Amino acid sequence: MAAAAAVSISTASKALNDTGRMGSETRERVKRIAAEIGYRPNALARGLLSKRSFTIGLLTNDTYGRFTLPVMAGISDALVDHGVSVFLCAIEDDPALAQIHVDAMLDKQVDGIIATGKRLDRRLPVDLSNLHVPVVYAFTEGTQNSVSFRSDDEQGARLAVEWLVKIGRRRIAHITGPEDFFSVRERAGAYHEVAGHREPVLYGVWSESWGHEAVEQLWKRPGEKPDALFCGNDQIARGAVDALREHGVKVPQDVSVIGFDNWEIVAAQTRPPLTTVDMELKELGRQAGLTVLALAEGRPVEPGVRKLPCRLIVRQSCGGKAPTE
Amino acid sequence: MAAAAAVSISTASKALNDTGRMGSETRERVKRIAAEIGYRPNALARGLLSKRSFTIGLLTNDTYGRFTLPVMAGISDALVDHGVSVFLCAIEDDPALAQIHVDAMLDKQVDGIIATGKRLDRRLPVDLSNLHVPVVYAFTEGTQNSVSFRSDDEQGARLAVEWLVKIGRRRIAHITGPEDFFSVRERAGAYHEVAGHREPVLYGVWSESWGHEAVEQLWKRPGEKPDALFCGNDQIARGAVDALREHGVKVPQDVSVIGFDNWEIVAAQTRPPLTTVDMELKELGRQAGLTVLALAEGRPVEPGVRKLPCRLIVRQSCGGKAPTE
DNA sequence: GTGACCTGAGAAAAGCTTTTACCAATCTCT
DNA sequence: AGAGATTGGTAAAAGCTTTTCTCAGGTCAC
Numbered sequence: 001m002a003a004a005a006a007v008s009i010s011t012a013s014k015a016l017n018d019t020g021r022m023g024s025e026t027r028e029r030v031k032r033i034a035a036e037i038g039y040r041p042n043a044l045a046r047g048l049l050s051k052r053s054f055t056i057g058l059l060t061n062d063t064y065g066r067f068t069l070p071v072m073a074g075i076s077d078a079l080v081d082h083g084v085s086v087f088l089c090a091i092e093d094d095p096a097l098a099q100i101h102v103d104a105m106l107d108k109q110v111d112g113i114i115a116t117g118k119r120l121d122r123r124l125p126v127d128l129s130n131l132h133v134p135v136v137y138a139f140t141e142g143t144q145n146s147v148s149f150r151s152d153d154e155q156g157a158r159l160a161v162e163w164l165v166k167i168g169r170r171r172i173a174h175i176t177g178p179e180d181f182f183s184v185r186e187r188a189g190a191y192h193e194v195a196g197h198r199e200p201v202l203y204g205v206w207s208e209s210w211g212h213e214a215v216e217q218l219w220k221r222p223g224e225k226p227d228a229l230f231c232g233n234d235q236i237a238r239g240a241v242d243a244l245r246e247h248g249v250k251v252p253q254d255v256s257v258i259g260f261d262n263w264e265i266v267a268a269q270t271r272p273p274l275t276t277v278d279m280e281l282k283e284l285g286r287q288a289g290l291t292v293l294a295l296a297e298g299r300p301v302e303p304g305v306r307k308l309p310c311r312l313i314v315r316q317s318c319g320g321k322a323p324t325e
Numbered sequence: 326m327a328a329a330a331a332v333s334i335s336t337a338s339k340a341l342n343d344t345g346r347m348g349s350e351t352r353e354r355v356k357r358i359a360a361e362i363g364y365r366p367n368a369l370a371r372g373l374l375s376k377r378s379f380t381i382g383l384l385t386n387d388t389y390g391r392f393t394l395p396v397m398a399g400i401s402d403a404l405v406d407h408g409v410s411v412f413l414c415a416i417e418d419d420p421a422l423a424q425i426h427v428d429a430m431l432d433k434q435v436d437g438i439i440a441t442g443k444r445l446d447r448r449l450p451v452d453l454s455n456l457h458v459p460v461v462y463a464f465t466e467g468t469q470n471s472v473s474f475r476s477d478d479e480q481g482a483r484l485a486v487e488w489l490v491k492i493g494r495r496r497i498a499h500i501t502g503p504e505d506f507f508s509v510r511e512r513a514g515a516y517h518e519v520a521g522h523r524e525p526v527l528y529g530v531w532s533e534s535w536g537h538e539a540v541e542q543l544w545k546r547p548g549e550k551p552d553a554l555f556c557g558n559d560q561i562a563r564g565a566v567d568a569l570r571e572h573g574v575k576v577p578q579d580v581s582v583i584g585f586d587n588w589e590i591v592a593a594q595t596r597p598p599l600t601t602v603d604m605e606l607k608e609l610g611r612q613a614g615l616t617v618l619a620l621a622e623g624r625p626v627e628p629g630v631r632k633l634p635c636r637l638i639v640r641q642s643c644g645g646k647a648p649t650e
Numbered sequence: 651g652t653g654a655c656c657t658g659a660g661a662a663a664a665g666c667t668t669t670t671a672c673c674a675a676t677c678t679c680t
Numbered sequence: 681a682g683a684g685a686t687t688g689g690t691a692a693a694a695g696c697t698t699t700t701c702t703c704a705g706g707t708c709a710c
Contacts, residue, residue, distance in 0.1 A: 006688050012667055020669085022688055043432040044369045044378065045666035048695050053369065054432065058413075063398070063591070064646075065390040073388070073415055080422070085429050088383075088413035090398055097405070104410050107368040109378065208594045235594065265389070265590065268534045269560065333660045338698055345699085347658055370696035373665050 001069035003123035016041070047109060056292055057087040057105035058096065061125070062118035065245050066140055066263060067281060069122025071116050082293060084111070089126070098126035106133065112292035115140055116285075120150050134295030139281065145303045147295075153183045156310030157190035160230050160258045160277050163312055167320035169228035169256050173199040175240060176232025179299040184232060187260070189228055199226055206232070211239025212249040219247055227255055228318075234259035234266040237274050241317065245271075252319035262313050268272065272316035280312050284314045341366070363581055372434060380618055382412040382430035384423065386450070387443035391588060392606060396441050399610025407618060409436070416451070423451035431456065437617035441465055441610075445475050446507035447479040459620030464606065470628045472620075473483045474613050475602035478508045481635030482515035485555050485602050488637055490519065492645035494553035494581055499525040500539040500565060501557025502531045509557060512585070516555055524551055531557070536564025544572055552580055553643075559584035559591040562599050566642065577644035587638050597641035609633050 007015075007030055014020030015030035047053040058075060062068040068090075076086055092096035105113065112133050115124050117140030128135045128268055129143040140147030165170050172195045177184050189200050202217065204210035211231060217227060231237035237259030243252050251257050251272060259267055259276035267274040287308070296302050314320070332340075332355055339345030340355035372378040383400060385393040393415075401411055416423035430438065437458050440449050442465030453460045454468045455624050467473030489497050497520045504508045513526050527542065529535035534557060544550060556562035563586030574580050576597060582623055584592055584601035592599040612633070619626050639645070 009666090010668080010670095010691075011689060015690090017668080021686090022687090026688075040428065040432050041668095042373070042434060042666050044373045044434050045695090046668075048367070048369045048373060048666080048697095049668055051695085053433075054429075055412075057410075063394075065394040069388075069390040069394070072413065076413075076415055080425060080429075083429060084414045085382075085414070085426075085433060087380075087410045088397065088401075089410070090401055098532050100405060101410075104405075104408060106381075108378075108410060109367060209596070212596075225507050271534070271537075315508065335661075335698080335700095336659055338696095339659090342698080345659090346656095351658075358696080366698095370665090371698075373667095374698055376665085394694090486692050 043121070045087070049318070051109075052111055052296070053109040054083045055085050055087065055108065055110050056289075056296075057089060057101075057110045057113045058116065059089050059091060059101065059113060059124060059126070059128075060116045061091055061093050061098075063090060063092055063115070064320055066261075067118050068116055069290070070281035071138055071285035074116060074282035074287075075280070075289035076285075078286040078289035078292060083302075084289075086204055086292065091126070093125055095125040098124065102128070102131075106131070108283070111296035112136065114138055114288050114292055115142075116288075117141075119181065119183075120153075134292055136288050136292040136295070142305070147291055147301055147303050147306070149284050149291075149306050149308060151281070151284065152307035152309050153279075154190045155286040155307070156260065156277040156279065157187035157230070158194055160260065160271055161191050161194040161212060161311060163314075163320070164228045164230065164256055164258060164318065167256065167318060169227045171199060172228040172230055173218060173226040174201045174230045174232070175211060175236055176201065176203055179203045181198075187232060195230075204236070206235060208235045208239030208242070211236035211241075212243040213239075215240045215247070216245035219243075219249075225249075229255060229257045229295055231257065231259050234261045234270075234276055236261045237276065237317070238270045241270055241274075252317055256318040256320075258318055267315070270317065275315045275318040276313050277310045277317045278313050280308055284308050326563070336547075352643040354616040367621045376434075377621070378411065378434040378436055379408045380410050380433065380435050381614075381621075382414060382417060382426075382435045382438045383441065384414050384426065384438060384449060384451070384453075385441045386416055386418050386423075387441070388415060388417055389443070391586075393441055393442050395606035396463055396610035396613070398608055399453075399607035400439060400614035401610075401614075402607070403611040403614035404618060409614075409618065416449070418450055419450075420450040423449065427451055427453070427456075431458065436621035437461065439463055439613050439617055440467075441613075444506065445478075457616055461613050461617040461620070463609055467630070472616055472626055474609050474616075474629050476606070476609065476629050477632035477634050478511040478604075479515045480632070481585065481602040481604065482512035482555070483519055484584070484635060484637045485585065486516050486519040488600070488639075488645070489581055489583060489643065490553065492581065492643060496524060496549060496551045497553040497555055498543060498551040499526045499555045499557070500536060500561055501526065501528060502561070503530045512557060520555075529561075531560060533560045533564030533567070536561035540565045540568035540572070544568075544574075550574075550580075554580060554582045556582065556584050558590045559586045559595075559599055561565060561597045562601070562642070563591055566595055566597075566599075577642055581645075582642035584645055592640070595642065600640045600645075601638050603636045603638050605633055605636055 015027045043288035060068040069115035098222045113135045116138045123141045174191045229240050237257050241257050246284040261280035262276045267276045337355050340352045387393040414426035436634050438460045441463040448466045462473035527539045553566050566582050573634045584599040587601045587603035592601045
């Protein structure tokens with residue numbers, strides 16, 4: 001630093017880091033002068049020596065940011081206290097682009113990498129398994145012996161269906177996304193388990209229009225109609241609510257509708273606002289961040305898949321009362 | 326590098342950088358061995374010397390990511406070719422957090438900072454005016470003598486209203502957000518200019534429910550109804566479309582509705598999909614990225630506000646034909 | 651054959667910080 | 681008072697690149 005503080009370069013360092021031996025008045029003086037001139041140590045130089053850059057990389061292929069943003073917020077939230085900054089790298093399922101970003105991050109000596117995606121059962125289009133920095137997977141499929149975090153979709157779905165049962169619904173239908181999604185199968189499994197097989201599962205796509213169409217199909221069928229819809233995501237739920245309204249069916253009086261994801265922009269703007277399942281992605285990001293930090297510091301972390309519980313967000317599309325917490 | 330390539334450390338450097346004098350067969354051999362052992366120079370050490378970290382910081386207070394994500398995508402897209410990585414720092418209108426992030430970035434010797442927000446007429450809660458690194462503002466209010474990029478909302482609004490006029494609409498109403506937003510006033514100004522003053526401007530909030538309510542108000546009034554609605558954003562437009570449907574008014578046959586923002590998740594999922602104005606945020610990010618890079622490299626950049634043109638996205642909520650491009 | 655020149659490569663410094671080793675001066679105890 | 685311990689501080693090395701300087705050996709010309 002400005003050894004212009006009339007002291008040697010090493011004394012300055014020790015003063016600012018509260019290490020070494022020196023007179024307390026010297027230490028104080030150095031600190032004061034450092035503060036005055038606004039001295040801040042160069043993290044590059046420090047990193048060169050300490051082998052820690054206090055930097056991690058976040059790799060994502062989720063362009064919408066639906067999943068990445070909350071995860072990122074959690075990571076950043078957890079790591080900012082430790083002085084760690086985050087490189088965000090959006091690779092759009094482009095292996096070449098991904099490799100460029102990974103190389104750039106490695107050159108910059110990131111302390112670790114968090115890989116995140118938009119789907120639990122897909123890998124990012126780049127191999128991170130043999131890097132010399134720790135890698136943690138969040139909301140995307142990890143590799144053998146890696147640490148990965150994911151939401152517990154089964155528990156989330158159970159939460160939703162149990163809620164519907166609890167408020168007295170019995171004929172619960174499930175409208176959801178494409179069956180090749182792992183989450184879809186998990187959620188459907190929990191649905192079957194809790195609700196029994198009274199109603200079929202309608203697989204489709206993740207859009208409002210599918211939710212709309214699914215309701216058309218259900219209401220076109222003869223016989224008793226469902227008194228509740230458990231939807232695979234909020235967009236489907238929203239389409240369903242719209243369709244119900246057009247049929248003159250009242251939500252939540254006649255039919256309860258529950259979504260999944262708690263995507264505020266969809267869930268809160270639906271009329272009525274959607275009761276839905278929140279995957280706690282921010283918390284997921286927080287844990288992923290702390291984990292990659294632990295690995296970077298050489299602390300041991302058990303490999304494996306960690307499932308984080310979902311939380312039920314009660315709004316008005318189901319009726320019933322919010323649980324007293 | 327592994328001078329284990331049987332050559333001195335300086336020769337290795339010169340070989341890999343194609344500088345200095347040396348026998349071509351030595352150069353080739355070093356390069357080959359470097360490639361074999363997967364050597365990559367340490368960017369920290371290089372940065373220490375060259376005063377360039379090939380790293381920039383992106384500061385944002387937009388938690389939804391509605392504006393930040395496209396901007397970020399543009400920046401990243403523009404800079405990845407130059408080997409620059411981006412620190413994403415989400416500060417949630419928290420001055421203390423913002424300062425922490427800025428300090429962390431400066432410590433890490435970022436080559437520049439891009440500030441971005443969710444509102445053109447608001448500053449970030451941190452002062453970036455006297456940093457020793459270049460700062461560029463994108464979609465947020467800049468400081469004196471700074472470089473800032475913003476969308477041309479006036480031109481965008483003009484585009485929208487002119488389109489409505491072109492397809493034969495005459496009684497065009499404007500439902501928009503809070504009047505204290507600069508963009509709202511600019512858009513309303515352009516609306517008045519192009520449409521004349523036949524219909525009032527309805528100021529409200531940026532939500533679907535306001536769009537819904539505004540239509541109620543309009544249709545409750547005696548006299549001729551509007552034949553077109555220019556909405557301040559896509560959410561308002563969506564609410565309006567829903568309300569019109571409930572009134573039995575057909576979109577686009579009876580009334581054309583046009584939005585603003587081109588927020589895919591809203592605009593494309595509305596029935597019918599919204600014709601809307603795109604602010605070209607990705608391009609805005611791209612230019613901001615290239616500009617901060619230019620400043621970092623010492624190239625001169627004229628200070629001032631750069632307005633980028635918006636683009637009309639024609640879907641089905643207005644009728645009319647897509648312009649032949 | 652010898653001085654001028656060129657070539658290929660290595661030595662060293664710089665960039666900034668932290669850490670270890672070290673030295674001179676003061677203190678302590680008998 | 682003098683040996684040994686303590687104190688307050690400095691010098692130097694290490695971490696990894698790049699750049700500039702230097703040098704040994706060879707080539708060319710006269």
